Amino acid sequence: MNINEYNGVWVYAEQRDGELQKIGLELLGKAREIADGINEELTAVLLGNNMDDTAKELLAYGADKVIYVEDEKLTHFTTDAFTEAICSLVESEKPGMMLVGATYLGRDLGPRIAARIGTGLTADCTALATEEETGHLMMTRPAFGGNLMATIMCTEHRPQMATVRPGVFDMIAKDESRVDASKIDKRTTTFSDTVDRIKVIEVVKELKDTVDLTEAEFIVSGGRGVGSAENFKQLEELAHALGGTVSGSRATIDNGWLAHDLQVGQTGKTVRPLVYVACGISGAIQHLAGMQDSDYIIAINKDADAPIHGVADLSLVGDLNKLVPEFTAQLRAMNK
Amino acid sequence: MNIVVCVKQVPDTNEVKIDPVKGTLIRDGVPSIINPDDKNAIEEALRLKDKHGANVTVITMGPPQAEVALKEAIAMGADDAILISDRAFAGSDTLATSRTLAGAITKLDFDIVMAGRQAIDGDTAQVGPGIAESLNLPQVTYVENVEFDGKNLKIRKALEDGYEVLEVQTPCLLTAIDSLNEPRYMQMKNIFTAYDKEVIMWNASDIDVNPEHLGLKGSPTKVKKTWTKETKGSGEIVELPAKEAAAVAISKLKEKHYI
Known part of the structure; x- marks a missing residue:
């Protein structure tokens, strides 16, 4: 050659x-x-x-x-x-x-x-x-x-x-x-x-009611620390108040709290929103690979030593079950 | 029916840590596992065997200790295992690896070649299609369902926004994703078989491949440099009651004109 x-x-x-x-x-x-x-x-x-x-x-x-x-x-x-x-x-x-x-x-x-x-x-x-x-x-x-x-x-x-x-x-x-x-x-x-050699028999588009993560400007993402599918509702409300969408770390997908296509990380999607709010995400390197180029990262985690703080612009150390609803409430009050 | 399943023994990347001082990967003490997607490939081969009868051969290219992964596959229910190992394979990129594996598979009888979509240490997803090309087989990647009517395969392939159903002739190559099935555990009776069963060892001279295509010499891509990623360093840390903490977050977002 x-x-x-x-x-x-x-x-x-x-x-x-x-x-x-x-x-x-x-x-x-x-x-x-x-x-x-x-x-x-x-x-x-x-x-x-x-x-x-x-x-x-x-x-x-x-x-x-x-x-x-x-x-x-x-x-x-x-x-x-x-x-x-x-x-x-x-x-x-x-x-x-x-x-x-x-x-x-x-x-x-x-x-x-x-x-x-x-x-x-x-x-x-x-x-x-x-x-x-x-x-x-x-x-x-x-x-x-x-x-x-x-x-x-x-x-x-x-x-x-x-x-x-x-x-x-x-x-x-x-x-x-x-x-x-x-x-x-x-x-x-x-x-x-x-x-x-291969015949295409059927092509099925599944309508997904979620936005394309790679296009989202605001993402509120949850990790194991969110605790349950039920608790994810608080994250959805925050995402809504910001005009964004939710995603999750691999753990939340594996636990069945979120759909597969909402996974951020090495084996999921790579996202670069304006603002990424990581809630209850410890910050495994696999997850960081998918979000660390976000413009502004807010970490909400009760563990002050979690690796997620290493990439965050702002770390709120505390209970996400208190912080997230408060954050949402203040945003809503502001938007009124 | 004969099914060949390609597997890779990989370090469990979830356990790989970074040496905070040297900035290098700490691989010592990291357990080696069968690559997760490859386990789904083994499982699907075993399901076809359970349903239609088949001889399932697992094959891997790797160092001698990769025999452990093959023994595990036998304990899951695979019939035969082949380890291809040779110093001449060192430095293989995905093209050289796929040509090497194809050179071994071509010596075997097969109707279906299966592989995992990608390995967790490299995440390239290139070796499956590479083998298919070397063997001139039709390929279906991202397989999430397999139906076999005794002659043709009906495959459901995942897409970002849905799926497609394909009819595929055998012989063919399929790559498995984790939603395809739930891999079985090792079976007690098979564990004893695995102890007794000899893993077949092949080196470069046992396989049908152009020696120019092996190892570093046969690899068009070369690693120029590697490094561990630096984190950008912590920003501001706020440890305040919820009300005040949220107010700080909002003022920051306003200050930067995000909201």
């Missing part, structure tokens, strides 16, 4: 059943910075069907060009069809880097592409930068349940691939003036028989 033949930054623009996912835009935001830093072109790669308008949107969010592969078989995600379509693009276009969202879809697709090409993939990166002298991608990720951070490089293989979890990077402001139809390279592709 002559790595000098490979250049340009690619972002995989994830769509689910025709709906562009925000993660692709977040990746474009970071990739824009990387591409400018090494003076290379930023390409968004979109696979789908009847998605011409989405292709334009990707230009507005920072892509220099869009490769849009259209086919009926790309309407709904399947590992085989999407892997084939992307691998044939990589072979002909030779990108230097490719970023993929660390979503359920991206964590299925990314490793399959990397293994087919025989290149490296770094999962769940929380920071990306390029090395000054070489322009190689430096990919930083947590390991050991967030206990350890590692910077990983892939210097002899291309493309350098990374997945990034939703909520880690910021998208840039939409700029319609960037949209230029000539920058959209619309293509078709061919598939082998293997793309029919």
Whole structure:
């Protein structure tokens, strides 16, 4: 492999059943910075069907060009069809880097592409930068349940691939003036028989009445110290008074107090709200990995030595059953 | 039916602590366990065995002491166990690991290859799909339900906002998540079997893999540096009656214009 033949930054623009996912835009935001830093072109790669308008949107969010592969078989995600379509693009276009969202879809697709090409993939990166002298991608990720951070490089293989979890990077402001139809390279592709090995019988969307945690500006989060599902109501009231939502540490999910998709931490969601109120959360490193980049952290805990205080901007030491309702009551009085 | 389950022995990351002085991981005395998602994979293989009859082989790549994890899998009810261990595997990244495991699995008869979604020490979720690619198998990740009609599998795959139901031909590879099942404990009668049962030991020369693809040499990714994360340091600590404490919190949020 002559790595000098490979250049340009690619972002995989994830769509689910025709709906562009925000993660692709977040990746474009970071990739824009990387591409400018090494003076290379930023390409968004979109696979789908009847998605011409989405292709334009990707230009507005920072892509220099869009490769849009259209086919009926790309309407709904399947590992085989999407892997084939992307691998044939990589072979002909030779990108230097490719970023993929660390979503359920991206964590299925990314490793399959990397293994087919025989290149490296770094999962769940929380920071990306390029090395000054070489322009190689430096990919930083947590390991050991967030206990350890590692910077990983892939210097002899291309493309350098990374997945990034939703909520880690910021998208840039939409700029319609960037949209230029000539920058959209619309293509078709061919598939082998293997793309029919898996048949999609049914796709079920479960309506969830909770907001997307990664979008929330105020989060009130509970841990083991909350004590019961019943006690979580106090947290919900506080969240409501703040105009936010609730989440929990792994313990609260394991105890069945909260739904799975409300877990914050290494094995749950990564959140960066304006304000994160941690109630009865001791602050296991796995939890901290998912919330320590919040703008302002308030810890409410009766244990003055709990590790959560180490990341908090403000620690209220005391009984959450007294502090939380009082906090709520004062907010309500203020909002009246 | 033949089912191969890939497992990994991992340090229990819940028990990993940081040395506050040196800022390094303290791994001494941390118990080694079968990776939790892999246990769900073993359980599902055993359920298919209970229902349809199957030979279940567990396989791991690791140091000699990983034999303990395989013995535990036998005590749960697995029939055979293979440990692939060689100095040549040292430094393997996820691509090299998946090629190594695939090189061993390809020597076996299999209808279904199972693995856990991801291991708690790395959290990459890359080895399952990597093995599937090396063996040219269809893959389903994030599996939360498995139905088998004797020929095809009907798999329920979890998504962020729901699920999908897929029909998959065998042979195929599935990765398990914790909502798939509740892993059984070791069975008393199987514990005795586990003592007697020989774990099959393979090294690099026993498996079907290009030597260039092994270990550090076969790993496109390299760890440049590692460090333990610094916490940003404590902020203000308030220990006051609830009324006053809440007032402090509100004044801070106002001061910073959050509310």
